[in-house]
Amino acid sequence: MRVDVTVLGAGIVGVCTALHLQERGADVALVDRAAPGEGASFGNAGLIERSSVIPAAFPRTAAMLARYAFNRVPSVRFDPLYLLKSTPALVSYWHNSSRLKLKSAIDAMLPLIEASIDEHDALIGPAGAEDLVRADGWIGIWRTAAKFAAVSGNLQGLKRFNLSYTVLDADELARVEPKIHTGQEGAVGGIHWHDAKTVTDPGELVKRYAELFVRRGGRLLVGDAAGLCASAGLWTVKTEELEVQARNAVIALGPQSAGLARRFGHSLPLLMKRGYHRHYRMDDAMPFHAVADQERGFVMSPMTRGLRLTTGVEFAGADAPPNPRQLKYAEAAAARLLPLGEPVEETPWIGVRPCPPDMRPIIGPASGTKGLWFNFGHAHHGLTIGPATGRLLAEMLTGKPTFADPTPYRPERF
Ligand SMILES: Cc1cc2nc3c(=O)[nH]c(=O)nc-3n(C[C@H](O)[C@H](O)[C@H](O)COP(=O)(O)OP(=O)(O)OC[C@H]3O[C@@H](n4cnc5c(N)ncnc54)[C@H](O)[C@@H]3O)c2cc1C
Numbered sequence: 001m002r003v004d005v006t007v008l009g010a011g012i013v014g015v016c017t018a019l020h021l022q023e024r025g026a027d028v029a030l031v032d033r034a035a036p037g038e039g040a041s042f043g044n045a046g047l048i049e050r051s052s053v054i055p056a057a058f059p060r061t062a063a064m065l066a067r068y069a070f071n072r073v074p075s076v077r078f079d080p081l082y083l084l085k086s087t088p089a090l091v092s093y094w095h096n097s098s099r100l101k102l103k104s105a106i107d108a109m110l111p112l113i114e115a116s117i118d119e120h121d122a123l124i125g126p127a128g129a130e131d132l133v134r135a136d137g138w139i140g141i142w143r144t145a146a147k148f149a150a151v152s153g154n155l156q157g158l159k160r161f162n163l164s165y166t167v168l169d170a171d172e173l174a175r176v177e178p179k180i181h182t183g184q185e186g187a188v189g190g191i192h193w194h195d196a197k198t199v200t201d202p203g204e205l206v207k208r209y210a211e212l213f214v215r216r217g218g219r220l221l222v223g224d225a226a227g228l229c230a231s232a233g234l235w236t237v238k239t240e241e242l243e244v245q246a247r248n249a250v251i252a253l254g255p256q257s258a259g260l261a262r263r264f265g266h267s268l269p270l271l272m273k274r275g276y277h278r279h280y281r282m283d284d285a286m287p288f289h290a291v292a293d294q295e296r297g298f299v300m301s302p303m304t305r306g307l308r309l310t311t312g313v314e315f316a317g318a319d320a321p322p323n324p325r326q327l328k329y330a331e332a333a334a335a336r337l338l339p340l341g342e343p344v345e346e347t348p349w350i351g352v353r354p355c356p357p358d359m360r361p362i363i364g365p366a367s368g369t370k371g372l373w374f375n376f377g378h379a380h381h382g383l384t385i386g387p388a389t390g391r392l393l394a395e396m397l398t399g400k401p402t403f404a405d406p407t408p409y410r411p412e413r414f
Helices: 012-023 062-068 080-085 087-096 099-124 145-152 155-161 170-176 202-215 254-263 325-334 379-397
Strands: 002-008 028-032 076-078 138-142 165-169 189-193 197-199 219-222 229-231 234-238 243-251 271-280 290-293 298-303 306-310 313-315 349-355 362-365 372-376
Touching: 002 012, 002 234, 012 028, 012 099, 012 202, 012 243, 012 372, 012 379, 028 202, 028 243, 062 076, 076 080, 080 087, 087 099, 087 271, 099 379, 138 145, 138 170, 145 189, 165 170, 170 189, 202 219, 243 254, 243 379, 254 349, 254 372, 271 325, 298 325, 306 325, 349 379, 362 379, 372 379
Parallel strands: 002 028, 002 243, 028 219, 076 313, 138 290, 243 372
Antiparallel strands: 138 189, 165 189, 229 234, 234 243, 271 306, 271 313, 271 349, 290 298, 298 306, 362 372
């Protein structure tokens, strides 16, 4: 089968890339070894995070490093061997997390974050996914009065981002989110971020977007992208159904992307930040909003399967065996905020956030390899910015004016 573009990977990024290419007149095949939305796009915290304008930087204070050093918190865990193996990328991440460099990462990400809600909205209606998306924001909570006072007293630093939020003291928090314990053992206050939307089943959202792609005439095929090869100006990949050939191929395989790019001579650094989730049956104890514990570093999101508890970051190889400890710490910390019900799944889910060390995705043509394109490395923000980066890549590939300057994301920066 001959198409204009083959998109490899049907996570939020690949599906949105395929939809945007299609919208710009391209005949597109979308290839994944599994069903759409089964990777990290399935298991995230479900925040379309319009308010998280500051990328997750590497901790730079001695106090923070000391806190993570013992591997006993839900926010950060690490496999020492993985850290050793990833030293160059980690050093670069640390370097890019300085105050000055972080500012340029914020500026680089801003056009994508600012477009995130509009770009999702443009798909949610046509995909018939309104039932999966809520527009009442999320709440960050703090456990210690001094930390809460420091953060809420510094919010004027966010002024240039025009975010809508409400600072909630313990009483106000108890009114807005009565299921969360407040006071000494619980939360001392919170910030309600109103711009964000939340998704009650992120994997299903991706499937609905993929169904839209198919309804509009796109081809969704099952196949292993590892077999991608190039000859006579055509990119070929074998799928279960047939062999697909295209002048252009887009690698959007999330954490698996760097491996395939390397086969074609492109060495692109991606740190693996793994994360876990599990659902709990909550009945009447379900919180109304997604709630992020800003001090312990986990999120509790009301979802269709129950309350989804997602951990922070685990630095470990993508295929290393899961380690249940981080989720255990998150469960213990969450139980101080609300009575966690019975777990829905026996085994927690594990997924990977693919993170370039400069905290911005890799989007654009593979320099010197005709017809090969990249769209990956969405780190903590893939659900949020997938539709926006899909549009950007599609505009670049079809030679249309781009809605944002693609320079900060270009692959050849590495
Ligand atoms: C615990 C956790 C919480 C998160 N919370 C949020 C959040 O609240 N908001 C937010 O915006 N982001 C969040 N993220 C990040 C977000 O989930 C990711 O950035 C995003 O899902 C990445 O999407 P993707 O399409 O690039 O990758 P994926 O969703 O991983 O998709 C990659 C696809 O490639 C396919 N694939 C891989 N290898 C092959 C192969 N060889 N052949 C064929 N197909 C292949 C996979 O099957 C998969 O479908 C979170 C992540 C985690 C882990």
